[in-house]
Amino acid sequence: MTPVTSLDDARELLREFPVVDGHNDLPYALRKQVRYDLDALDLAAHQSASLHTDLPRLREGGVGAQYWSVYVPSDLPDAVPATLEQIDGVRQMLARYPAQLAPALTAADMEAARADGRIASLMGAEGGHSIGNSLGTLRGLYALGVRYLTLTHNDNVAWADSATDEPGVGGLSAFGREVVREMNRLGMLVDLSHVAATTMRDALDASSAPVIFSHSSARAVCDHPRNIPDDVLERLPGNGGMAMVTFVPKFVLQAAVDWTLAADENMRANGFHHLDTTPEAMKIHRAFEERNPRPVATVSTVADHLDHMREVAGIDHLGIGGDYDGTAFTPDGLNDVSGYPNLIAELLDRGWSRTDLAKLTWQNAVRVLGAAEDVAGGLQATRGPSNATIESLDG
Amino acid sequence: MADLQDDTPTTTEVGGDYGLPDDPFPDEPYGPADETLRRAHSLLAGHPVADGYSGLPWALRHLPWYDLELGEMSVDTDVPRLREGHVGALFWSLHLPEGLAGDRAVGATLEQLDLVHSVTDSHPEGLRLVRTAGQIIDARNCGRVAVVLGPAGAPALDDSLGILRVLHALGLRLLTLAGTAWASEAGLTRFGEEVIREMNRLGVLADLSGASEATVSRAAALSKTPVLCTRSAARALRPHPANLPDDLLAELGAAGGLCMVPLTAEQTGPTVRDVADHLDHVRAVAGPECVGLSGTYDSGAAHPRDLADASRYPHLIAELLRRGWSESELSLLTWGNVQRVLRSADFTARAAQHRREPSNARIAELDG
Numbered sequence: 184m185t186p187v188t189s190l191d192d193a194r195e196l197l198r199e200f201p202v203v204d205g206h207n208d209l210p211y212a213l214r215k216q217v218r219y220d221l222d223a224l225d226l227a228a229h230q231s232a233s234l235h236t237d238l239p240r241l242r243e244g245g246v247g248a249q250y251w252s253v254y255v256p257s258d259l260p261d262a263v264p265a266t267l268e269q270i271d272g273v274r275q276m277l278a279r280y281p282a283q284l285a286p287a288l289t290a291a292d293m294e295a296a297r298a299d300g301r302i303a304s305l306m307g308a309e310g311g312h313s314i315g316n317s318l319g320t321l322r323g324l325y326a327l328g329v330r331y332l333t334l335t336h337n338d339n340v341a342w343a344d345s346a347t348d349e350p351g352v353g354g355l356s357a358f359g360r361e362v363v364r365e366m367n368r369l370g371m372l373v374d375l376s377h378v379a380a381t382t383m384r385d386a387l388d389a390s391s392a393p394v395i396f397s398h399s400s401a402r403a404v405c406d407h408p409r410n411i412p413d414d415v416l417e418r419l420p421g422n423g424g425m426a427m428v429t430f431v432p433k434f435v436l437q438a439a440v441d442w443t444l445a446a447d448e449n450m451r452a453n454g455f456h457h458l459d460t461t462p463e464a465m466k467i468h469r470a471f472e473e474r475n476p477r478p479v480a481t482v483s484t485v486a487d488h489l490d491h492m493r494e495v496a497g498i499d500h501l502g503i504g505g506d507y508d509g510t511a512f513t514p515d516g517l518n519d520v521s522g523y524p525n526l527i528a529e530l531l532d533r534g535w536s537r538t539d540l541a542k543l544t545w546q547n548a549v550r551v552l553g554a555a556e557d558v559a560g561g562l563q564a565t566r567g568p569s570n571a572t573i574e575s576l577d578g
Numbered sequence: 579m580a581d582l583q584d585d586t587p588t589t590t591e592v593g594g595d596y597g598l599p600d601d602p603f604p605d606e607p608y609g610p611a612d613e614t615l616r617r618a619h620s621l622l623a624g625h626p627v628a629d630g631y632s633g634l635p636w637a638l639r640h641l642p643w644y645d646l647e648l649g650e651m652s653v654d655t656d657v658p659r660l661r662e663g664h665v666g667a668l669f670w671s672l673h674l675p676e677g678l679a680g681d682r683a684v685g686a687t688l689e690q691l692d693l694v695h696s697v698t699d700s701h702p703e704g705l706r707l708v709r710t711a712g713q714i715i716d717a718r719n720c721g722r723v724a725v726v727l728g729p730a731g732a733p734a735l736d737d738s739l740g741i742l743r744v745l746h747a748l749g750l751r752l753l754t755l756a757g758t759a760w761a762s763e764a765g766l767t768r769f770g771e772e773v774i775r776e777m778n779r780l781g782v783l784a785d786l787s788g789a790s791e792a793t794v795s796r797a798a799a800l801s802k803t804p805v806l807c808t809r810s811a812a813r814a815l816r817p818h819p820a821n822l823p824d825d826l827l828a829e830l831g832a833a834g835g836l837c838m839v840p841l842t843a844e845q846t847g848p849t850v851r852d853v854a855d856h857l858d859h860v861r862a863v864a865g866p867e868c869v870g871l872s873g874t875y876d877s878g879a880a881h882p883r884d885l886a887d888a889s890r891y892p893h894l895i896a897e898l899l900r901r902g903w904s905e906s907e908l909s910l911l912t913w914g915n916v917q918r919v920l921r922s923a924d925f926t927a928r929a930a931q932h933r934r935e936p937s938n939a940r941i942a943e944l945d946g
Contacts, residue, residue: 219740219938263685264736271740274747275936319689326695326748568696 193527194245200541201247201297202523203548205397205427205504206307206376208252209236210272212508219272221279235507235519238283241302243521247545248293248303250331250397251276252509257312257338263320266313270306270327277304288328290553297545305552307374307397310336311343311362316573318365330552331372331397334359334382341573344379346408354381357576360389365569367392370559372552375399376409376429376504383415392558393424393551398504400428400435400488401495409434416492419500423554425547426496427504428488430480430517435488438478439512446471480514482522486529489543498539502548618895619664625909626666626718627891628916630808630838630870631729633671633877635690638697647701654875657704659889660723666913667714667723669752669808670694671877672730684741687734691727691748698725709749710781711921726920728752729785729808732761737769737941739776746780751920752808753777754785755793760941765792768944771800776937778802781927783919786810787838788820795826798833803926804919806836809872811846812859818845824863831864836919838870841894842879850884854897857911866907870915 212234217223224230230237241249253269255262277286285296287303296303306329308314314321314332321332334355335345342359344351355363363386366373373390375383376399386394402410411426419426432439447457449471455464492501507513507520516525527540535543637653638644650656660668672690674683698707706722708714717724729752735741737760742753755761760770774797777784784801786794787809798805807830813821822830822837830837839856840846846853860869875881875888884893891912898908 218940261682261685263688264738264741267684267688267744268738268740271743271936274743275938278936315685317685317689319692320685322692322695323688323748326692327744567700568692 189528189531190524192531193524196527196537196540197245197247197524197544200545201245202503202544203248203250203293203303204246204507204520204523205250205395205502205548206252206309206429206509207236207249207505207507207520208254208509209234209507210251210269210276211254212236213272213276214269219268219275221276226276226280227283231519235513237520238280240519240521241283244519244523245527245544246302246520246523247297248287248305248548250305250307250504252309252397253306253313253329254309254336254509255313257310257336257340259312261315262310262312263315266308266324267327270324270329273304273306274328286328288330289556290549293549293552305330307331307333307372309333309374309397310377311340311359312336312338314362316341316358318362318569318571321362321365321371322369322568325369325371329371331374331395332362332366333374333376333397334362334378334386336377342577344382346377346379348379350379350381352577354379354385355389356573358571358573360385361569361571361576363389364391366390367555367558368562368566368569370556372555375411375415379408380412380415383411384418387415387418387422390422391562392555393422395424395502395551396426396504398427398429398431398506398509400485401426401491403495404488404491405435405437405440407434407440411492413495416496416500419496423500423551425500425502425551426492427502427548428485428492429504429506430485430514431506431510432478432480432484432512432514433510435514436478436480436484439480442475442478445475477512482514482516482525482529484514485517485526486533489530490533493539498542499547501543503544614896614899615892617899618892621899621905621908622664622892622895622912625913626664627668627871627873627912628714629665629668629875629888630806630872630916631671631840631874631877632668632888633673633875635670635672635694635697636675637876639690639693646697647704654881654887655873656888657701657723659887660704662889663887663891665723665873665888665891666718667708667726667916668873669726669728671808672728672734672750673754674731674734678733683731683733684736687730687745688748690730691745691750694725694727695749707749709751710924711917712924714917714920726751728783729754732756732758732773735773739773739937739939742773742776742782743780743936746782750782751923752783752785752806754788754808755797756786756789760945761789761793763790763792765790766796766800767941769939769941771796772937772939772944774800775934778923778926779930779934779936781923783923791823791826794822795829798829798835801833802930803923804834804836805830806838806870806919808838809840809842809845809874810837811839811856812863815852815856815859816845816847821845827860827863831868834868834919834922835864836868836870836915837864838872840872840874840879841881841885842874842877843882844879847882849882850894850897853882853885853894854901857898858901861903861907861911866910867915867918869911871912
């Protein structure tokens, strides 16, 4: 058990250097649960029965900036309209809680929000499907405030391979590299969570700006394709980007990885898709869980990842991306967005310095966005918008 | 400072004694017979044209290279000709070709918006993208042609008020209410009415050219701010489906709306006089406060003789002067009416935003 004094120290540190979280799926939860009706689900009140995230718990957790994910599923016939609705949902949320949430588009906006005690609110799109193979649409998302694009979600897109799909183009295609170049020109961060290791390496080669992993942990600590291999972590200092550690138990705890594989296998053996959540499917799932208790990750599991990532990538290239409201289970002690102080306390106990922790929680993420802006400023002086099409580049 | 000024060589006399053999700016561009044309130019200098429809975005989409600043002969519209025609503002259509329906329309509309932003960004001396009536005046005071975004087609919303809000955030000011389940031949559904209420709240104008008669009537009655038709002439003179019958023209006039007459051979006729006939008719039926101009250039339509491109407006105004249109009527026709309608939409939106929250109504809930 963490001594109380460390927790007090953690809270004190977070008051000065609050958490920038790389990925939160609250918008999708609002879309699914209440269709963005914030009268029906008021975020100013505690909503722990239905959400990991609400304003009181963000405050309690010491969150100072949040990339709200405007995720939509990749199996829609066209993801662009739904992505725009997600962006509108975030805009409605920001308009409704102006005293708590500050719309932010730049590193300077993040600092301004911290200075007046509001939570800087940025947007990230999760998956290349959200741009419909179009650089014009990519620029539209940027104009609407989206500041990172995860190149894929769980499925490949035509121009980039996902970590959780069969190899397709073998990393990034020519159009995929053009997407990265155009993101660099705009100042939109290239997010490499969810992508295949081949895509990570191609994107690091193609990008002239720092990249991020909005919610990924270390593959050397827990062997899951969603995590980052060491050779990629080693390239972050050269690139200037950052890896934001995620908490999702089935990615960070080996026993949970194995348990999930077995549970998925059990679902398929019973004739269901492994992600099926219909009542019949859930019944099968619960029966499995009764026979095989679900392994539980803890704060310490996540801290193990951070220790390793600090070793390999260095303290200047780490951050936090909880994936709250984007995952069913969370580690003990990091149950919802109020839990970040527990992680900071654990790291204090492990001997992390205040300087290191300030970089982890706040400074690295602000630096990275600012650096992407600087790169964009330079590129815009020499290069106009790209009108390349996937047909012209990938044939 | 006086010293500096004394040192400045004066160039005004260079060549002064010789004149230029091919003086590009002759003092007398028009002979005495063109006195009316001269009056048209001087009138337009004070009250330029706010043009209700330009198809330029789609026309540029497939040009590999263009420069509107220097002049671009592969299209009907460029900065020199806009200046020659005294165009002070124009609506840039985001309409998509037939067949780009459903969810594909959303992405294609985003691409069109992106193209418009990049075109206006790359022609900062000539064009300025604006959102409000006040910004049109600012652009004019800075000598820029104001570009207003729209109309977009209703299919661009993919039946979603959230997408309407996002398109408005990107600058959209006009939406054509046709071609969807909620604004069809049968008129507006309940969701269609909710779309109009949300448009009023945002300040997006309803364009009813090409809408069914039922939609025109209902929208004109329901909207809290005047509606307009970006491309409609008088059906009494020419039976084109997008032209308005007299009863609808009168209804539109009574509601303070605006009928913008297109300069196309198909809808108005092959000569300047045909266009003037339509303008006379709309003025008579709807009123001088309810008539406007719509070049409809670069939309693929054929234009009347003598009105081939955006530089030709003075010829049309000269014809109207000959027909006895007063200067105040002409100033409303070219500029004033559009200003009134846009300004009203801005005011209505500001008032509505105090009263209404963004609507999250869905078509499935309202139309079942």
